[in-house]
Amino acid sequence: MKFRRWALAATALLCMAVSSLSWAGDIKNVRLWLAPDHTRLVFDLSGPISHKLFTLSNPSRIVLDVPASKMKASLSQLDLKGTPVKSIRSGRRNSRDLRIVLDLNTKVKPRSFELAPNKKYGHRLVVDLVKTSKPKTTTVPSSISKKQKDPRRNIIVAIDAGHGGEDPGAIGPGRLREKVVVMSIANELSRLLKKEPGFTPELIRKGDYYIPLRKRTQAARKKEADLFVSIHADAFKDPRAKGASVWALSQRGASSEMGRWLAGRENNTDLVGGVGTLSLGGKDEVLAGVLLDMSMTASLTDSREIGGYVLKNLGRVAHLHKRAVQHAGFVVLKSPDVPSILVETGFISNPREAKLLSTRSYQNKIAKAVFDGVKQHFTRKPPAMTYLAWKAKGGAASSRYKVVRGDTLSVIANRNGVTLNKLRKFNKLKSDTIRIGQVLQIPTS
């Protein structure tokens, strides 16, 4: 008996120890971000938690169970318009545990993860509701259709407005947020490119939501961008720091202390924006490294050149932080085959620059400077088979080509995006035999 009583007491003690050790956090606040492919709910917690998520049907809903937690946030303040969530409510599962229920109006694939504290936020629980309907895909890979069929394609510029959604970026005086400033500049740059013949802008981020850094470059590659421009307006620990700068990727290291600091900041945005399921395994990192080494050199040269043009134009409207293109290891620039630059439009931590950056007229001036730089580069060095390349040749209906060793008629046709038959007819050829030195007319339209 004596022993049993002791055992009971010990068990009780143990239970107390376990419950005080076990994770417990109340929900202090809730945010919601609407992206084209998913809706993200972020719960701010007072401490670490464990959670369970499951779905129920008829009616379709998602249930979140959080042990040892209380709901201290107001769920009714959430704007659910345009989201798959019809309503959200919370209740007690028992005296200790919290249950949150999301009533859905469409089917979604949920994913959830917990995030450890960082500089901007404490413990968080993130729930993503991913759309299940897949976007329509074309059967022909667009690279083939675009690059072989259309000899006058547009140059595609991927515009990446930094940060977004859960990640506000740098915050300046008057709570001016980087994500808002850069979205406005990105939209103006997109507008300018859209009305310029020969260019097609592609906004990577179209609203106030977060996209992981690797997904941004992936999106640019998927769109077959000729250029990736990431737009930022950052902060430095010293509020006196000022001026715009243009950055290209460096594999070896940053060219300045500022570069290390900024790259560190920007590379950490995934922690703030909330990337819980996208951690790249070691394998991917190795593979990424190999790919980078293989094809980086060419795009780095182009990046530096484009950066130079953009910098020169920025110098006309803004104070420059440095007169040369800077280098640092920004993750968002690591796109092996797409020339990529990162434009720091100014320092939001500098009160004078923050004031400028908050005005539409200054944002438009910056966008115009980036646009002019991009246009100048591609006018001088148009990629093959583009409208600008065609225009550079005087917009002629044909161009001349001298046959070299190893050429065949079909190779030449393929390379120039015309059919073999068209090339034959255009040159009034009676057979497909060609000889070295023979001059062919290549139709360009």
Ligand SMILES: [Zn+2]
């Ligand atoms: Zn930034």
